[in-house]
Amino acid sequence: MRSAAVVGTGLMGTSVALALSRQGIQVFLDDADTTAARTAEALGAGSLDAPDGPVDVAVLAVPPAHVGTALKECQERGLARTYTDVASVKERPYQDVLMAGGDPGRYVGGHPLAGAERSGPLAARADLFEGRLWVLTPVEPADRGALNQVLELVALCGGTPVIMDAAAHDRAVALTSHAPHLVSTLMAARLAEADGEHIRVCGQGLRDVTRIAAGEPALWGDILEANAEAVADVLEACAADMERTVAALRALHGADGGPRRRAAADLQETLRRGTRGAARVPRKHGAGPVEFATVPVAVPDQPGALARLFATVSEAGVNIEDVTIEHAVGRPTGLVELVVERSSAEEVRRLIDARGWTARDHAPLVARN
Amino acid sequence: MRSAAVVGTGLMGTSVALALSRQGIQVFLDDADTTAARTAEALGAGSLDAPDGPVDVAVLAVPPAHVGTALKECQERGLARTYTDVASVKERPYQDVLMAGGDPGRYVGGHPLAGAERSGPLAARADLFEGRLWVLTPVEPADRGALNQVLELVALCGGTPVIMDAAAHDRAVALTSHAPHLVSTLMAARLAEADGEHIRVCGQGLRDVTRIAAGEPALWGDILEANAEAVADVLEACAADMERTVAALRALHGADGGPRRRAAADLQETLRRGTRGAARVPRKHGAGPVEFATVPVAVPDQPGALARLFATVSEAGVNIEDVTIEHAVGRPTGLVELVVERSSAEEVRRLIDARGWTARDHAPLVARN
Numbered sequence: 131m132r133s134a135a136v137v138g139t140g141l142m143g144t145s146v147a148l149a150l151s152r153q154g155i156q157v158f159l160d161d162a163d164t165t166a167a168r169t170a171e172a173l174g175a176g177s178l179d180a181p182d183g184p185v186d187v188a189v190l191a192v193p194p195a196h197v198g199t200a201l202k203e204c205q206e207r208g209l210a211r212t213y214t215d216v217a218s219v220k221e222r223p224y225q226d227v228l229m230a231g232g233d234p235g236r237y238v239g240g241h242p243l244a245g246a247e248r249s250g251p252l253a254a255r256a257d258l259f260e261g262r263l264w265v266l267t268p269v270e271p272a273d274r275g276a277l278n279q280v281l282e283l284v285a286l287c288g289g290t291p292v293i294m295d296a297a298a299h300d301r302a303v304a305l306t307s308h309a310p311h312l313v314s315t316l317m318a319a320r321l322a323e324a325d326g327e328h329i330r331v332c333g334q335g336l337r338d339v340t341r342i343a344a345g346e347p348a349l350w351g352d353i354l355e356a357n358a359e360a361v362a363d364v365l366e367a368c369a370a371d372m373e374r375t376v377a378a379l380r381a382l383h384g385a386d387g388g389p390r391r392r393a394a395a396d397l398q399e400t401l402r403r404g405t406r407g408a409a410r411v412p413r414k415h416g417a418g419p420v421e422f423a424t425v426p427v428a429v430p431d432q433p434g435a436l437a438r439l440f441a442t443v444s445e446a447g448v449n450i451e452d453v454t455i456e457h458a459v460g461r462p463t464g465l466v467e468l469v470v471e472r473s474s475a476e477e478v479r480r481l482i483d484a485r486g487w488t489a490r491d492h493a494p495l496v497a498r499n
Numbered sequence: 500m501r502s503a504a505v506v507g508t509g510l511m512g513t514s515v516a517l518a519l520s521r522q523g524i525q526v527f528l529d530d531a532d533t534t535a536a537r538t539a540e541a542l543g544a545g546s547l548d549a550p551d552g553p554v555d556v557a558v559l560a561v562p563p564a565h566v567g568t569a570l571k572e573c574q575e576r577g578l579a580r581t582y583t584d585v586a587s588v589k590e591r592p593y594q595d596v597l598m599a600g601g602d603p604g605r606y607v608g609g610h611p612l613a614g615a616e617r618s619g620p621l622a623a624r625a626d627l628f629e630g631r632l633w634v635l636t637p638v639e640p641a642d643r644g645a646l647n648q649v650l651e652l653v654a655l656c657g658g659t660p661v662i663m664d665a666a667a668h669d670r671a672v673a674l675t676s677h678a679p680h681l682v683s684t685l686m687a688a689r690l691a692e693a694d695g696e697h698i699r700v701c702g703q704g705l706r707d708v709t710r711i712a713a714g715e716p717a718l719w720g721d722i723l724e725a726n727a728e729a730v731a732d733v734l735e736a737c738a739a740d741m742e743r744t745v746a747a748l749r750a751l752h753g754a755d756g757g758p759r760r761r762a763a764a765d766l767q768e769t770l771r772r773g774t775r776g777a778a779r780v781p782r783k784h785g786a787g788p789v790e791f792a793t794v795p796v797a798v799p800d801q802p803g804a805l806a807r808l809f810a811t812v813s814e815a816g817v818n819i820e821d822v823t824i825e826h827a828v829g830r831p832t833g834l835v836e837l838v839v840e841r842s843s844a845e846e847v848r849r850l851i852d853a854r855g856w857t858a859r860d861h862a863p864l865v866a867r868n
Contacts, residue, residue: 168805174806299700306702309689316740316744320733331634331672335683336780338683340773343777358751371688379723404688407693408683408690
């Protein structure tokens with residue numbers, strides 16, 4: 131790939147353009163909003179000139195509802211040989227492409243899983259896609275050449291490509307992005323008219339839960355509309371769980387005996403299901419569940435012994451995840467089990483031996499997420 | 500204050516003990532869980548010995564439901580002159596104190612707004628409360644001396660005290676902590692049985708929304724039960740909004756004409772209410788809304804002029820928050836308005852003048868959150 135066009139110089143388009151320019155690709159920028167386009171140009175994202183002939187790839191970084199008409203229009207003026215987009219829904223834009231009469235043979239839908247709190251070209255970053263997943267949804271008539279061109283674009287931006295069906299993608303993002311956006315919004319909406327003194331009493335949890343609710347309403351309206359059915363399915367199930375939780379809380383407040391015990395059990399089950407779900411969220415791309423190992427150590431039962439053990443381990447830069455202490459009655463030592471990351475366990479054992487502690491060699495592995 | 504006792508050496512208790520020990524206070528630790536107590540001791544949080552006489556303040560860092568009985572028990576053995584707790588609800592523990600026959604005259608309820616993802620003494624930090632709010636809920640019989648002793652404790656831990664009614668506190672945390680915990684839990688619960696390939700397609704938003712859902716179910720069950728009615732009120736309103744949102748999404752998918760337009764308008768209104776609510780969440784303790792200033796600059800309409808302007812401003816370490824560009828038709832210059840933090844505006848104007856750009860002196864202030 132030698133040349134690219136970016137149509138739409140908002141956050142996503144300008145970030146793609148910056149990433150490609152940094153890799154030496156000649157990038158042409160196009161946006162009806164001349165402030166955005168000139169800002170992107172001033173940031174070094176590319177040129178506002180029109181290309182002399184078709185570029186290798188054009189990235190349609192326009193709202194989901196405009197992808198179909200933008201593709202048709204760009205193909206008519208021969209802007210590029212291959213086209214992709216960055217819309218966060220994929221089924222509807224593809225239908226729009228067909229409806230608008232664009233050529234689906236040179237179009238591969240795309241959705242980079244990256245974003246920022248602010249929108250517009252000033253929030254753009256060349257490394258926005260570094261290490262992020264980038265879903266591609268090629269549909270049958272799209273040829274292999276077009277797919278490979280877009281795979282190269284993703285690689286140049288530092289993303290990790292994932293090929294999916296458009297419909298599966300849309301159900302996935304309904305669950306992992308669109309419904310969470312609405313859940314965050316609905317919680318934040320409760321604060322819109324609340325007492326300021328009450329809101330002051332807030333911790334990091336509220337900040338985290340409501341952060342994405344600050345997203346641009348117009349943009350999110352488009353996204354949600356384009357994936358309305360799949361989002362409604364997730365949110366409806368969530369609302370039903372919420373009603374049950376309200377009922378359990380009311381029973382915990384007002385009921386006694388059996389109904390109260392059942393309400394407490396219901397609430398526990400919901401909380402546990404939540405921890406199971408939260409544990410499945412990938413905390414870092416590519417990072418699987420961290421494996422832990424238990425390192426048992428015999429520790430003399432005397433003041434400061436445990437403190438010296440902790441100091442020894444933390445000097446090595448190893449985090450102690452958990453600890454259990456057992457005392458054998460009438461014995462001068464206790465058995466301490468340190469839970470550490472598996473990759474550090476060997477080092478901890480060596481260190482402990484070197485300091486004259488007795489590390490046992492039995493070390494069962496525990497997988498935690 | 501010279502001495503303190505910490506009853507319960509979990510995350511909160513051990514963090515208080517570490518903070519006080521660092522300030523030279525003699526700290527006595529007490530926990531029925533000897534592993535937790537010995538771990539806290541090994542971390543340098545204090546001593547496991549029993550104090551010779553009453554300490555100045557005892558901190559009851561036990562689950563909310565145990566505060567009442569713990570106070571009674573500690574007062575009977577004369578552990579301290581003044582007592583406080585760290586439970587995240589305040590009305591119920593106070594009622595429990597009265598019910599258990601404890602002396603409320605030397606007890607001041609407390610709730611430090613701090614926490615961590617992990618629980619237990621190993622997650623404790625001496626600076627956990629640094630710069631955090633710490634609500635105190637003194638009730639009439641509590642004497643001034645007790646309140647001042649607890650205020651000193653908060654100051655020693657680096658917290659910012661806030662005095663509130665217990666009932667107002669409980670309504671506040673229902674809104675800002677307990678309902679958000681359940682909202683996060685209910686979203687995370689949707690992931691518990693979802694397709695792993697779908698969950699892989701997740702961005703930072705889902706991580707943020709579901710982070711607190713990883714909290715310990717048993718602990719949260721206690722907290723929610725102790726504040727069940729106030730939490731149910733918030734969650735019920737949230738569930739009603741959610742049902743309406745589901746209906747709007749269904750109409751956006753299936754309806755046409757007027758019903759569809761009304762659904763789109765409903766969804767926009769919800770999204771906008773969410774952004775208003777999110778904007779009210781204090782992003783940092785004490786940080787008010789940031790004020791922005793607009794710096795208008797006349798820029799020659801020639802290639803690279805805008806890029807040089809951006810470079811000039813960013814060399815000064817100033818972030819451009821927004822930009823507008825106006826072109827006067829037939830004129831060789833355009834007017835660019837840079838929006839920057841008010842505190843940087845003067846510097847930007849000086850810099851621009853120094854480089855020979857024309858900064859206008861008109862600079863309306865814009866307040867944003």
